[in-house]
Amino acid sequence: MRDYYEGDTPEAHRFRYALLAFDLVTVAFIVVTSFLPRGDLVEQLDVLFGAVIMVDFTVRLAISRRPWRDLLHPATWADVAAIVSFLAPLVGEGAGFLRVLRTVRLLHTYQLLARLRLDSPWFCRNEEVILAAVHLAVFIFVMTGIVYETQHAQNPSIANYADALYFTVTALTTTGFGDITLAGTSGRLISVVIMILGVTLFLNLARTVLQPSKVRFDCPNCGLMRHEPDAVHCKACGIVLNIPDEGR
Numbered sequence: 001m002r003d004y005y006e007g008d009t010p011e012a013h014r015f016r017y018a019l020l021a022f023d024l025v026t027v028a029f030i031v032v033t034s035f036l037p038r039g040d041l042v043e044q045l046d047v048l049f050g051a052v053i054m055v056d057f058t059v060r061l062a063i064s065r066r067p068w069r070d071l072l073h074p075a076t077w078a079d080v081a082a083i084v085s086f087l088a089p090l091v092g093e094g095a096g097f098l099r100v101l102r103t104v105r106l107l108h109t110y111q112l113l114a115r116l117r118l119d120s121p122w123f124c125r126n127e128e129v130i131l132a133a134v135h136l137a138v139f140i141f142v143m144t145g146i147v148y149e150t151q152h153a154q155n156p157s158i159a160n161y162a163d164a165l166y167f168t169v170t171a172l173t174t175t176g177f178g179d180i181t182l183a184g185t186s187g188r189l190i191s192v193v194i195m196i197l198g199v200t201l202f203l204n205l206a207r208t209v210l211q212p213s214k215v216r217f218d219c220p221n222c223g224l225m226r227h228e229p230d231a232v233h234c235k236a237c238g239i240v241l242n243i244p245d246e247g248r
Contacts, residue, residue: 002063022052026082027141031161050086053079098233127216128226132205139201144168150190151182171196217243 005013007087026049033042057079064070123130148164151157157180167180171194182191214226222237234241 005060005063019056026053030145034238035160035162046086046088050083053086056082057083099138128214131207132201132208136198136201136205139198140165140168140172143190143198147182147190147194150186155183155187157181168194169197171195172202174199215243217241 002008004012006012021242029045029049033045036042043239045218057076061067061070061076070076086184144161144164147168148158148161151164152159158167165182167182170177170180174195182188215229216225217227219227219234219237219239219241221239224234225245227234227241229243231241231243233239
């Protein structure tokens with residue numbers, strides 16, 4: 001299993017991309033089920049997703065060379081939260097607020113993105129923009145989950161994830177159409193968090209898109225990590241670089 005999770009073979013690459021695809025399917029499941037009534041089929045699929053995540057979590061912890069350090073990683077706690085929220089039906093848990101915990105499963109995506117540095121030259125060339133976009137997307141989705149789970153039972157304007165996403169985006173962009181608002185002190189605090197952090201992440205994405213693109217390559221002499229794509233020498237120390245490219 002360590003070869004699949006950490007290896008550099010084509011099979012290992014396909015396996016890691018399959019894990020990324022599973023995370024995307026999990027996100028789609030969360031969104032789609034927000035439009036559906038809670039029934040036996042949804043509960044059974046909850047358990048199935050929870051079981052798969054638990055197996056993945058157990059295997060990664062078993063093959064880890066530093067398990068105690070990994071236990072402190074945010075992505076590990078994201079997996080634990082997702083497992084608890086998906087398997088809640090097994091213990092008769094009916095509280096909807098637990099389901100918001102599964103959205104933090106997206107934090108696990110960052111570990112897979114780190115592996116893409118080795119798998120994809122295109123990712124290396126566009127890493128900063130991709131990560132900025134992922135940061136913003138994860139924030140939007142997690143905040144959408146929080147808005148939905150805290151509001152849909154008491155706010156008739158938040159009936160599903162689409163409504164929650166609409167409010168999150170309008171708050172993030174400070175457009176504020178006013179057709180959907182969050183009532184109470186907690187709702188106002190959620191709105192403030194969305195506006196402050198969301199605008200910051202959006203501006204960071206705009207900055208990375210507009211600034212000249214650079215590639216990540218550790219200078220063997222001074223350690224400078226960002227260079228021009230066609231750089232021959234390190235601009236900090238002048239040493240000759242050997243940045244891999246595709247000859248284009």
